[in-house]
Every structure is written in structure tokens, then in C-alpha cells.
Amino acid sequence: MRRTSFAGMQCSIARTLEVVGEWWTMLIIRDAFSGVRRFDDFQRSLGIARNVLAGRLQTLVDHDILERRRYQERPDRFEYRLTPRGRDLYPVIVGLLGWGDRWATDSDPAPPVVLTHASCGHDVVPELTCPACHQAIAPQAMRWRYAEHVPTEHRLGHRGVATR
Amino acid sequence: MRRTSFAGMQCSIARTLEVVGEWWTMLIIRDAFSGVRRFDDFQRSLGIARNVLAGRLQTLVDHDILERRRYQERPDRFEYRLTPRGRDLYPVIVGLLGWGDRWATDSDPAPPVVLTHASCGHDVVPELTCPACHQAIAPQAMRWRYAEHVPTEHRLGHRGVATR
Known part of the structure; x- marks a missing residue:
């Protein structure tokens, strides 16, 4: 079911989507963040065929997003835990969650999930802010450019395309 | 190429992925954020078949992520612009970009793209922060629960699954 490989694109977004x-995959990661660890629990949560789930989990282990740990011997039983590389996908999960809460809740009275920041105890919607000035980020206030080390022929979308 | 529909899941992440x-789709949205507006420019950037691109753009217009605007008459020419609903995907794009920069740059000397916050003028990596205490969000510090209005039978991954 793989499409064209994006791994060769000199673009961090394409490379992340490649993984x-x-x-x-994203729903497995969602479940892992919510505390699901065992094969049968992923299977119940996702309602996915066992062979498909096994393949997806293996891919995530191969990419060092999840690690497979034995938690019981005789019989051996394993669980799947997020690695540091996997945990670092949290901003993507929060981004998907926030957008769905704002734009795709259909007729629901409110978002289905509430997040709490344990450090301060408040129920919050995490927001994207600027580490320099600490203001919330508005997309219109962001500019981008290629880093100097990127060769012209690897610059995507810029063959005659005006940037904002 | 559609898989199982996630639209019925009472989960904002699944519903966002449905769209x-x-x-x-995500790479088209990436290009739109970088200033690409015209069909031929999307096509050059993505190297995607024209009929496939036309279908994806139409889907994004149908979902009110992009709008199709006429920018020239005789002959009519159209461009694609992000709607407010589309612009609100910026945190997801930044999340994908940041993860790729940190974990998937292969042997590159540095991330290929530099973001600048025009409001303050600094080159930054936007970060996820708590709007209550303004600290950066660590995934381990976040807890979640279902909102009270979510019926038990719609709670995913919670049939016997311990939450953290």
C-alpha cells in the first residue's frame, strides 16, 4: 500500500510523512500516548485486522517510534512503548486533536477529550508559541526560507513560484 | 485508495486524518503555506500526476481547506488559497516539520528550512506551550480524559485498558 517514496525529498515534512x-500509524501512536501498550488492546481500540496491526507495529518498531518490551516470561508476553523519537511526535498528535476539536466535531456538544497539564493542574488546549517573544503563533506571521546549505536543485516548489 | 472511514470514531484525531x-494532501497543504497557489506550480513542486493532483485539490476544496479563486478572465485562470479552516492546520505542519528536522534529516548539516517569526523578527522553532502556565509542554506532563458527554460505548481503547 506504499505510494511514491518521499524520503529523497529535501523536506522534513515529507520525510516525517514517509515514516x-x-x-x-497515527492512530496507533494516538493510542500509545493514551496508555495503550498491548497488542490485544490496540486491536480492540482500532478494530483493525490482526495481521495489518502486526505489520504496522513492526514498521513502527523498525523506525524506532515504538519499542517492543517483554513484560512477562513463560509464556513470553510483550508490550509496545513509545521511544523518545516516538514521544516527540506529541506536537503532531496535539495538532491533529486541536484541529479536529475546532473543525470536525460534527454535532457533538464539545470536544470528546479533555487535556490536563499535570505540571500546573489546568485543563488546557496546548498552543504553538514563539520561543523568542512568547506570543501565540499566527500562520500569517511566519516566514520561511531555505537554509543556505540546500542546493538550488533540491529546493521544492520554487521553480518560478513566488513566496509570500 | 480510501481505507476504512474514521469519520464515525468519536475522536478528533481520527476525524482530522479522515480529511x-x-x-x-499534507504536501499540498505544505506547499500552500509556502505560497504556492497555481495548479502548475503545485504540479512542479510535487511531481504528481495531473489527474491525481486535480482530484486531491478538489477534495481539499470540498472540505473547505482550500478555496478556488479566479485571478484572471479570458481565459479564466484559477488559484488555490488556504481558507481559515485550512490555515488552522499550521500547527500540524509545524509539528511534522519539527519532528523531521530533529529525527529525519539523514546526513544533512542542518534543517533545510528556517522559520522566522515576522512579529518579533527572530528565527525560531515554534514550540507547544501551556496557555495557563506558559511552560513548554512535555508529553509526560499531559493527562487526558473523556469529556462527560461521551457515552461509554464510544470511548475508544478503554475496554480494560489502563490509562497513564
Whole structure:
């Protein structure tokens, strides 16, 4: 079910999607953040075929997003835990969650999930802010440019395209 | 190429992926944020078949992520612009970009793209912070629960699954 490989694109977004761009993959990661660890629990949560789930989990282990740990011997039983590389996907999960809460809740009375920041105890919607001035980020206030080390022929979308 | 529909899941992440979970879709949105507006420019940037691109753009217009605007008459020419609903995907794009910069740059000397916060003039990596205490969010510090209005039978991953 793989499409064209994006790994060769000199773009961090394309390379991330190469690893985690598949839908079930993101929902497996969502479940892992919510505390799911065991094969049968992922399977119940996702309602996905066992062979498909096994393949997706293995891919995530191969990419060092999840690690497979034995938690019981005789019989051996394993669980799947997020690695540091996997945990670092949290901003993507929060971004998907926030957008869905704002734009895709259909007729629901309110977002289905409430997040709490344990450090301060408040129920919050995490926001994207600027580490220099600490203001919330508005997309219109952001500019981008290629770093100097990127060769012209690897610059995407810039063959005659005006940037903002 | 559609998989199982996630629209029925009472989960904002699944519902967002239902709209924007397809790889090309996210790269089209990436290009739109970088200033690409015209069909031929999307096509050059993505190297995607024209009929596939036309289908993806139409889907994004149908979902009110992009709007199609006429910018020239005789002959009519159109461009694609992000709607407010589309612009609100910026945190997801930044999340994907940041993860790729940290974990998927291969042997590159540095991230290929530099973001500048025009409001304050600094080159920054936007970060996820708590709007209550203004600290950076660590995934381990976040807890979640279902909102009270979510019926038990719609709670995913919670049939016997311990939460953290």
C-alpha cells in the first residue's frame, strides 16, 4: 500500500510523512500516548485486522517510534512503548486533536477529550508559541526560507513560484 | 485508495486524518503555506500526476481547506488559497516539520528550512506551550480524559485498558 517514496525529498515534512503518514500509524501512536501498550488492546481500540496491526507495529518498531518490551516470561508476553523519537511526535498528535476539536466535531456538544497539564493542574488546549517573544503563533506571521546549505536543485516548489 | 472511514470514531484525531490523512494532501497543504497557489506550480513542486493532483485539490476544496479563486478572465485562470479552516492546520505542519528536522534529516548539516517569526523578527522553532502556565509542554506532563458527554460505548481503547 506504499505510494511514491518521499524520503529523497529535501523536506522534513515529507520525510516525517514517509515514516508516520499512514492513517492507522497515527492512530496507533494516538493510542500509545493514551496508555495503550498491548497488542490485544490496540486491536480492540482500532478494530483493525490482526495481521495489518502486526505489520504496522513492526514498521513502527523498525523506525524506532515504538519499542517492543517483554513484560512477562513463560509464556513470553510483550508490550509496545513509545521511544523518545516516538514521544516527540506529541506536537503532531496535539495538532491533529486541536484541529479536529475546532473543525470536525460534527454535532457533538464539545470536544470528546479533555487535556490536563499535570505540571500546573489546568485543563488546557496546548498552543504553538514563539520561543523568542512568547506570543501565540499566527500562520500569517511566519516566514520561511531555505537554509543556505540546500542546493538550488533540491529546493521544492520554487521553480518560478513566488513566496509570500 | 480510501481505507476504512474514521469519520464515525468519536475522536478528533481520527476525524482530522479522515480529511487530511493522505500523504499528498499534507504536501499540498505544505506547499500552500509556502505560497504556492497555481495548479502548475503545485504540479512542479510535487511531481504528481495531473489527474491525481486535480482530484486531491478538489477534495481539499470540498472540505473547505482550500478555496478556488479566479485571478484572471479570458481565459479564466484559477488559484488555490488556504481558507481559515485550512490555515488552522499550521500547527500540524509545524509539528511534522519539527519532528523531521530533529529525527529525519539523514546526513544533512542542518534543517533545510528556517522559520522566522515576522512579529518579533527572530528565527525560531515554534514550540507547544501551556496557555495557563506558559511552560513548554512535555508529553509526560499531559493527562487526558473523556469529556462527560461521551457515552461509554464510544470511548475508544478503554475496554480494560489502563490509562497513564
